[in-house]
Amino acid sequence: MVSFSRLTTSSAASLLCLVWLLTISSPASASFTCTSAATCDAIIDYTLPNSTTFNALKKLFQVKNLRSLLGVNNLPMTTPADQKLPANQTIKIPFPCLCRNGTGIANKRPTYTVIPDDFLSHIVTDIFAGLFTVQELQTVNNISNPNLIQPGDKLWIPLPCSCDDVGGEKVVHYGRLVATGNTIEGIAQRYNVSQDTLLRLNRLASPKELLAGSVLDIPLKACQSTVSNTSLDYPLLVPNDTYVFTAANCVTCKCDSANNWTLQCQPSQIKSSLWKTCPSMQCQGLDNFYIGNVTSSDCNSTACTYAGYSNQTIFTTSTQLTCPAADNNSSGMRPGTESWNIILVAIHLVFLSALYLR
Numbered sequence: 272m273v274s275f276s277r278l279t280t281s282s283a284a285s286l287l288c289l290v291w292l293l294t295i296s297s298p299a300s301a302s303f304t305c306t307s308a309a310t311c312d313a314i315i316d317y318t319l320p321n322s323t324t325f326n327a328l329k330k331l332f333q334v335k336n337l338r339s340l341l342g343v344n345n346l347p348m349t350t351p352a353d354q355k356l357p358a359n360q361t362i363k364i365p366f367p368c369l370c371r372n373g374t375g376i377a378n379k380r381p382t383y384t385v386i387p388d389d390f391l392s393h394i395v396t397d398i399f400a401g402l403f404t405v406q407e408l409q410t411v412n413n414i415s416n417p418n419l420i421q422p423g424d425k426l427w428i429p430l431p432c433s434c435d436d437v438g439g440e441k442v443v444h445y446g447r448l449v450a451t452g453n454t455i456e457g458i459a460q461r462y463n464v465s466q467d468t469l470l471r472l473n474r475l476a477s478p479k480e481l482l483a484g485s486v487l488d489i490p491l492k493a494c495q496s497t498v499s500n501t502s503l504d505y506p507l508l509v510p511n512d513t514y515v516f517t518a519a520n521c522v523t524c525k526c527d528s529a530n531n532w533t534l535q536c537q538p539s540q541i542k543s544s545l546w547k548t549c550p551s552m553q554c555q556g557l558d559n560f561y562i563g564n565v566t567s568s569d570c571n572s573t574a575c576t577y578a579g580y581s582n583q584t585i586f587t588t589s590t591q592l593t594c595p596a597a598d599n600n601s602s603g604m605r606p607g608t609e610s611w612n613i614i615l616v617a618i619h620l621v622f623l624s625a626l627y628l629r
């Protein structure tokens with residue numbers, strides 16, 4: 272009798288322990304595969320451990336400017352930097368990615384400066400919400416004895432990322448936090464990638480292996496742009512549902528599926544980071560025809576599109592827009608003259624850019 276009761280107690284305890292482990296297990300952090308020898312821009316989800324502000328986030332992740340933080344979250348430019356963000360809200364963080372040894376990690380930014388009484392698991396769990404493991408933090412910073420971190424030490428924060436093409440296409444890799452109830456099927460549908468691709472990228476054997484709290488590598492489709500390969504921002508990869516500032520802040524571009532995945536750019540009206548005033552953004556030889564403008568006419572219009580920049584000039588391209596034959600009878604949407612036009616027609620490049628005329 273005695274041994275029987277002891278047995279049940281101990282198996283009950285181990286069962287409880289198992290249940291506890293299953294519920295409390297911290298985010299399973301897995302590094303992302305990255306085989307291209309490259310650097311690129313990446314995005315990761317961060318669930319706020321405490322209430323905070325965009326300014327504090329910008330500082331913690333060393334995001335270059337508030338605009339890029341707002342841009343990846345597709346929030347209005349007018350959002351105040353000190354707006355209160357509640358704990359548990361998930362914010363997308365943009366950061367530079369470096370691929371080495373088959374995996375991608377943040378390219379030496381962000382770094383974290385150790386303060387008194389810090390310890391590694393606190394930094395990983397309470398500050399960076401478990402986006403990487405203590406082991407990864409130790410390895411990348413060559414910390415053999417975790418008790419020997421000193422206030423003032425600068426730690427390289429190994430956020431997971433990748434720069435690899437997916438399905439032959441350039442994409443932006445997004446480390447998406449898996450929420451309770453998420454399924455591979457649902458996520459695949461939302462980002463229009465095949466389930467096989469998602470499983471392969473994340474080295475999951477089956478959809479059942481998806482864990483809430485883990486960070487999933489999602490290849491975000493980026494808009495097609497006409498940026499020249501000689502441009503300083505080549506290849507301008509703007510992913511779905513985001514906007515960026517480029518050409519030293521002179522141009523702003525956004526991407527969404529509503530425009531047939533064509534990048535929509537226009538002059539930005541903000542101060543340039545390079546020039547006193549922005550160079551001309553006019554398409555060659557055409558009066559009052561600037562980046563983002565489209566001539567209005569049925570099924571035969573021309574768009575002035577952004578084609579990149581150098582430290583001296585901003586390139587433009589005139590793009591001929593024609594209606595696809597199948598759309599002959601459709602009347603609803605036709606290009607207007609305002610900026611951010613909805614262009615639902617095929618695009619043929621006309622090599623008129625200032626760049627090529629030199």
Ligand SMILES: *[C@@H]1O[C@H](CO)[C@@H](O)[C@H](O)[C@H]1NC(C)=O
Nearest residue numbers: 319320321322357358359360
């Ligand atoms: C945040 O989420 C955790 C667990 O999901 C919960 O325990 C906590 O109360 C939440 N905090 C706030 C401020 O909502």
Ligand SMILES: *[C@@H]1O[C@H](CO)[C@@H](O)[C@H](O)[C@H]1NC(C)=O
Nearest residue numbers: 370371372373374410411412
């Ligand atoms: C890459 O891996 C090799 C062997 O696995 C190792 O010697 C080298 O230090 C690693 N490089 C980096 C930058 O981690």
Ligand SMILES: *[C@@H]1O[C@H](CO)[C@@H](O)[C@H](O)[C@H]1NC(C)=O
Nearest residue numbers: 319320321331393397398399
């Ligand atoms: C959140 O608050 C906890 C408790 O005060 C603190 O330990 C932790 O460092 C804070 N995290 C961040 C990112 O400020």
Ligand SMILES: *[C@@H]1O[C@H](CO)[C@@H](O)[C@H](O)[C@H]1NC(C)=O
Nearest residue numbers: 409410411412413414415416
């Ligand atoms: C890591 O640190 C150890 C001891 O401080 C040192 O011998 C070793 O060269 C370091 N390795 C790297 C790759 O920096």
Ligand SMILES: *[C@@H]1O[C@H](CO)[C@@H](O)[C@H](O)[C@H]1NC(C)=O
Nearest residue numbers: 461462463491492511512528
């Ligand atoms: C693009 O983003 C929108 C808004 O977040 C989302 O509804 C849509 O599913 C996304 N599409 C793809 C292909 O990523």
Ligand SMILES: *[C@@H]1O[C@H](CO)[C@@H](O)[C@H](O)[C@H]1NC(C)=O
Nearest residue numbers: 438462463464465492528532
């Ligand atoms: C999803 O991708 C397929 C093939 O890549 C494409 O044909 C389809 O139009 C896309 N669907 C959406 C809603 O973007």
Ligand SMILES: *[C@@H]1O[C@H](CO)[C@@H](O)[C@H](O)[C@H]1NC(C)=O
Nearest residue numbers: 498499500501502505622627
């Ligand atoms: C840039 O594009 C041109 C044609 O568009 C091509 O001939 C050239 O090889 C490309 N250069 C690079 C460095 O990719």
Ligand SMILES: *[C@@H]1O[C@H](CO)[C@@H](O)[C@H](O)[C@H]1NC(C)=O
Nearest residue numbers: 566568570571572573591593
């Ligand atoms: C489109 O309009 C331009 C002038 O605006 C004209 O030269 C060209 O022939 C037209 N193209 C078609 C296909 O109608």
Ligand SMILES: *[C@@H]1O[C@H](CO)[C@@H](O)[C@H](O)[C@H]1NC(C)=O
Nearest residue numbers: 503545546580581582583584
């Ligand atoms: C532009 O960049 C080139 C090298 O890339 C440099 O030689 C030149 O001085 C720069 N010009 C200006 C105006 O900054």
Ligand SMILES: *[C@@H]1O[C@H](CO)[C@@H](O)[C@H](O)[C@H]1NC(C)=O
Nearest residue numbers: 570595596597598599600601
């Ligand atoms: C398109 O419509 C016009 C008149 O609306 C007609 O003349 C033309 O033949 C149509 N073209 C096609 C390819 O259906």
Ligand SMILES: *[C@@H]1O[C@H](CO)[C@@H](O)[C@H](O)[C@H]1NC(C)=O
Nearest residue numbers: 537538561563564608609610
């Ligand atoms: C052309 O673009 C400029 C700059 O975005 C804008 O101010 C202007 O209103 C546009 N012109 C037309 C005719 O759409």
Ligand SMILES: *[C@@H]1O[C@H](CO)[C@@H](O)[C@H](O)[C@H]1NC(C)=O
Nearest residue numbers: 495531595614615616617618
């Ligand atoms: C969308 O863009 C693709 C390639 O850029 C083009 O082949 C296709 O015809 C476009 N579709 C429509 C409806 O304009």
